[in-house]
Amino acid sequence: MATIKFVNEDKEVIAADGANLREKALQNGIDLYTFRGKLMNCGGYGQCGTCIVDVVEGMENLSPRTEVEKRKFKKKPDSYRLACQTLVNGFICVKTKP
8 A cells, every 4th residue: 555645735645556646636635736737737648747746755666757757857856756647656755836
């Protein structure tokens, strides 16, 4: 089982190993999107880049960065991930809307 702690929201969510971070956040009422993202997000296909999270702890418990993420985050910190492209396999701690 995986545990996802959302720092800004002070909320912990239990998920099955391999769960998609975006789906678990939305299922549990966690708002991943800024105003712009709410208007024009791609629905989880990795195209828009608006579901960015900053992984504070547990980077080793995530799936590797996808090619989409590598392109979008060339000049961003290594801890930035797209929630829609991230699979969780253990405890992680994330900040939404970095």
